[in-house]
Amino acid sequence: xxxxxxxxxVRLGVGSLMLHKLRSMLTTLGVLxxxxxxxxxxxxxxxASKQAQDQIRALGSQNVIMRSIKPREDFATGSQATRVVSYxxxxxxxxxxxxxxxxxxxxxxxxxxxxxxxHQDRALNxxxxxxxxxxxxxxGRVVSEGRFLTAADEAAVANVCVMSDEVARxxxxxxxxxxEKVKIGADYYVVVGTTLSRKRLxxxxxxxxxxSASEVFIPLETGRKxxxxxxxxxxxxxxxxxxxxxxxxxxxxxxxxxxxxVAAAAREMLARNHRQRDYELVVPLELLLQAxxxxxxxxxxxxxxxxxxxxxxxxxxxxxxxxxxxxxxREIGIRRALxxxxxxxxxxxxxxxxxxxxxxxxxxxxxxxxxxxxxEYKYMMPTIVTPFSPVIAFGISVGVGIVFGLxxxxxxxxxxxxxxxxxx
Amino acid sequence: xxTTAAAAPVAALEHISxxxxxxxxxxxxxxxxxxxxxxxxxxxxxxxxxxxxSTLLNILGCLDRPNEGSYxxxxxDTQDLDDDALSELRSRHLGFVFQxxxxxxxxxxxxxxxxxxxxxxxxxxxxxxxxxxxxRRVGLGTRLHHRxxxxxxxxxxxxxxxxxxxxxxxxxxxDEATGNLDSTTAQEILALLDELHGEGKTIVLVTHEASVGxxxxxxxxxxxxRIEEVKHNREGKx
Numbered sequence: 001x002x003x004x005x006x007x008x009x010v011r012l013g014v015g016s017l018m019l020h021k022l023r024s025m026l027t028t029l030g031v032l033x034x035x036x037x038x039x040x041x042x043x044x045x046x047x048a049s050k051q052a053q054d055q056i057r058a059l060g061s062q063n064v065i066m067r068s069i070k071p072r073e074d075f076a077t078g079s080q081a082t083r084v085v086s087y088x089x090x091x092x093x094x095x096x097x098x099x100x101x102x103x104x105x106x107x108x109x110x111x112x113x114x115x116x117x118x119h120q121d122r123a124l125n126x127x128x129x130x131x132x133x134x135x136x137x138x139x140g141r142v143v144s145e146g147r148f149l150t151a152a153d154e155a156a157v158a159n160v161c162v163m164s165d166e167v168a169r170x171x172x173x174x175x176x177x178x179x180e181k182v183k184i185g186a187d188y189y190v191v192v193g194t195t196l197s198r199k200r201l202x203x204x205x206x207x208x209x210x211x212s213a214s215e216v217f218i219p220l221e222t223g224r225k226x227x228x229x230x231x232x233x234x235x236x237x238x239x240x241x242x243x244x245x246x247x248x249x250x251x252x253x254x255x256x257x258x259x260x261x262v263a264a265a266a267r268e269m270l271a272r273n274h275r276q277r278d279y280e281l282v283v284p285l286e287l288l289l290q291a292x293x294x295x296x297x298x299x300x301x302x303x304x305x306x307x308x309x310x311x312x313x314x315x316x317x318x319x320x321x322x323x324x325x326x327x328x329x330r331e332i333g334i335r336r337a338l339x340x341x342x343x344x345x346x347x348x349x350x351x352x353x354x355x356x357x358x359x360x361x362x363x364x365x366x367x368x369x370x371x372x373x374x375x376e377y378k379y380m381m382p383t384i385v386t387p388f389s390p391v392i393a394f395g396i397s398v399g400v401g402i403v404f405g406l407x408x409x410x411x412x413x414x415x416x417x418x419x420x421x422x423x424x
Numbered sequence: 425x426x427t428t429a430a431a432a433p434v435a436a437l438e439h440i441s442x443x444x445x446x447x448x449x450x451x452x453x454x455x456x457x458x459x460x461x462x463x464x465x466x467x468x469x470x471x472x473x474x475x476x477x478s479t480l481l482n483i484l485g486c487l488d489r490p491n492e493g494s495y496x497x498x499x500x501d502t503q504d505l506d507d508d509a510l511s512e513l514r515s516r517h518l519g520f521v522f523q524x525x526x527x528x529x530x531x532x533x534x535x536x537x538x539x540x541x542x543x544x545x546x547x548x549x550x551x552x553x554x555x556x557x558x559x560r561r562v563g564l565g566t567r568l569h570h571r572x573x574x575x576x577x578x579x580x581x582x583x584x585x586x587x588x589x590x591x592x593x594x595x596x597x598x599d600e601a602t603g604n605l606d607s608t609t610a611q612e613i614l615a616l617l618d619e620l621h622g623e624g625k626t627i628v629l630v631t632h633e634a635s636v637g638x639x640x641x642x643x644x645x646x647x648x649x650r651i652e653e654v655k656h657n658r659e660g661k662x
Binding site for chain 1: 482485487488507508511512514515516520522526528529530531539540542543544587591
């Protein structure tokens with residue numbers, strides 16, 4: 001019974017707290033929720049930011065992407081039965097970049113063809129892109145089976161295609177697609193390879209189109225030969241023709257430090273040569289920096305919320321401990337009469353406070369680890385619990401106990417023993 | 425003044441004054457009070473309320489400090505001792521028995537008996553065996569692990585007496601130790617105190633019951649913070 005004075009004090013503290021189970025439990029809730037929300041929010045935030053950064057990196061952090069967008073229509077549609085809308089990146093834009101841009105290592109044009117891809121009775125509307133073989137290198141696509149497009153395909157204007165795994169799995173559920181034929185629009189193409197699917201980008205509309213999971217690639221020349229620049233969309237009551245020369249131009253910059261320069265040059269060139277805003281510029285590196293900035297802001301907000309909730313929890317504990325000290329004035333008097341020094345009383349009440357806050361901390365860590373697991377399971381959101389976050393949250397809960405326990409303990413220790421003994 | 429002049433002084437009060445301020449008025453609870461309690465004596469302290477007997481007990485117990493005068497416990501002057509040293513002195517040399525027992529509800533009998541020892545930096549060897557022995561001595565050998573709420577008033581007071589004995593104190597201070605008990609139980613407790621006196625313990629018992637006061641070896645009657653009467657009921661030990 002006399003082993004380790006501290007252990008005895010802790011046991012005694014637990015015993016005193018157990019005299020008021022409900023009150024002790026309710027008191028720990030503040031710290032519990034504070035700690036668990038810190039861990040959970042950090043995990044979810046970390047997961048979201050990791051996902052965003054991965055997706056941005058997937059675009060190629062050394063790339064600058066120009067993309068066609070349809071300008072807003074200012075006049076009423078439907079009044080004309082047929083009209084031609086012409087917009088987007090031009091072949092001359094590509095030529096200008098190739099000829100005049102310093103710091104650009106490679107340039108890849110992409111045309112998109114809005115056609116259905118079909119194999120027997122299975123059909124899909126993936127992103128069909130006609131592009132050059134170097135597209136794979138520049139955007140970091142990984143071939144999972146077979147090969148990507150080659151210069152020979154380009155030269156031969158061959159009817160070959162490469163599809164992402166997701167498309168392949170849907171169109172060829174029971175066999176390898178390599179060497180098989182698929183129908184794109186009205187023509188047949190031989191599948192020569194597949195690429196690893198990429199995760200769909202989250203909600204960011206600037207990225208959503210770029211790295212989508214369902215992709216089919218055909219040689220640039222093949223696309224140009226069969227489908228031209230004109231695309232026909234049929235809407236209810238009207239036929240609409242769209243003329244888009246290039247949907248996307250991906251520039252690979254030779255060094256990361258040159259990315260801002262190339263981005264600025266591209267911005268200026270597009271502004272000069274396009275009368276309407278029928279393009280957009282996506283700079284993954286800028287997005288990455290933005291994402292990091294956002295994460296920093298998020299962390300500050302999170303830190304404040306965590307701080308406030310722990311402060312509230314701490315005040316709750318202090319409040320209860322002050323009440324406890326008043327309630328146990330007689331006990332304090334008895335202990336002082338029997339030889340307890342002030343520091344014994346301080347230790348006793350401090351230990352009780354720390355036991356409260358640490359219990360809240362432990363339960364909070366447990367809950368804080370469960371919430372991200374639940375979120376991941378239920379909402380398919382990636383979460384990352386960094387190992388230091390439970391440790392820090394736990395440490396803070398101990399700190400809260402000490403900081404908010406000091407004043408009640410000090411009050412208890414400084415009671416006049418005679419007065420305390422007389423207290424009813 | 426004392427019957428056993430040769431016995432060593434245990435608690436020596438010299439020219440003690442304790443003044444309380446209540447607004448404008450000044451209350452002298454003890455007024456130039458001098459007295460010496462010696463080894464092995466059993467004193468009852470009586471007096472009407474406001475006579476200063478509680479103040480005397482608080483000062484004897486080192487719970488309160490006098491405004492003037494000196495108080496020596498076993499020759500050690502308490503005037504220069506700080507709060508920690510006074511606590512240490514209480515823990516080592518004094519035993520308290522209160523009217524309302526003042527046991528700690530969250531501790532069992534054995535733990536309650538050991539409380540004064542908890543606050544000593546180096547607990548003596550074999551102290552737990554001593555606690556068990558003391559519990560047996562006061563007739564609670566079979567209830568070591570009971571909580572105070574599971575005991576009768578008399579039993580609780582026995583635990584309190586065992587607790588007062590655990591550090592083998594120089595002085596046992598009892599404040600209305602029988603005040604909350606029925607007469608039969610009170611007699612048992614008084615018999616226990618007599619027994620301790622017989623073993624050579626020094627006891628100061630504050631009471632307002634004449635029967636209790638007359639039973640002690642000596643009687644000290646206070647009035648207005650001064651000694652009114654000193655009476656020797658019995659000579660020597662029982």
